[in-house]
Amino acid sequence: MPHATGPWAAHLLDGHDPASLAGSELPYETLLGLAPDLIVAIYTNLSQEEYDRLATIAPTIAWKREAGPWGTHWEDNARLLGRVLDRRQAAETLIARVHDSFRSIRERYPRFNGAHGIAGNSAGGTFVIRGSRYDTGSLLTGLGITYPPDILRRPGASPMMHFSWEQAHLISRDLDVILWDVHGGQDIPAMARRMEMLGVYPGEGRIVFNDATSLVSMAMASQSVLSFPYAAALIAPRLAAALAGNAPVPAD
Structure with a gap:
């Protein structure tokens, strides 16, 4: 998929050309070069060590301990992003x-x-x-x-x-x-x-x-x-x- 974005969301790119970071290893150096304002890793199996390293690059949101790795329900994911981005009603x-x-x-x-x-x-x-x-x-x-x-x-x-x-x-x-x-x-x-x-x-x-x-x-x-x-x-x-x-x- 171009830019790792499916047809359900491609129309929202609006001419932007985001970098695709697909792969089995976290590309820390690439992320550092992109200088992100926020790293979202909610629906992942991110380890504590990986989280700590990502957090040195930018504020990072990961899965909650009670949910566990790959355990965040899609509704919880959307609501958390809605709060972080101050778009609660849009999320709902x-x-x-x-x-x-x-x-x-x-x-x-x-x-x-x-x-x-x-x-x-x-x-x-x-x-x-x-x-x-x-x-x-x-x-x-x-x-x-x-x-x-x-x-x-x-x-x-x-x-x-x-x-x-x-x-x-x-x-x-x-x-x-x-x-x-x-x-x-x-x-x-x-x-x-x-x-x-x-x-x-x-x-x-x-x-x-x-x-x-x-x-x-x-x-x-x-x-x-x-x-x-x-x-x-x-x-x-x-x-x-x-x-x-x-x-x-x-x-x-």
């Missing part, structure tokens, strides 16, 4: 628009309401359930899809819960749909067969495999007041197809 307006978009989709697809589903992905020899307040999980619950109570009651439940495949029985009951991020090089049909063999879901037509590099996946991962309505409009028809048992296997 944008939050309300997200809920309006969710409500409109729930009305269009009433089968979402009360359906049981999870969002997840595989990581090495494990699989990950993305919590009900974490990007794709938060989007699912916004659309009316309910996480299985057993998952939410697990001790130490967190934004990202890691399981071995031998623990697949923990999520195999009463599951109507799965939204699954697919990372590069993964064999989607093989993954579908494995999940069906383990009884994780009732047939391959019940899972939405989503390319982690696609725009809709990036919009869900951004979990912002601008990206969520964009993502919801694109993913809703595919979730509806999955609930009817007609989701295509290939990721797009």
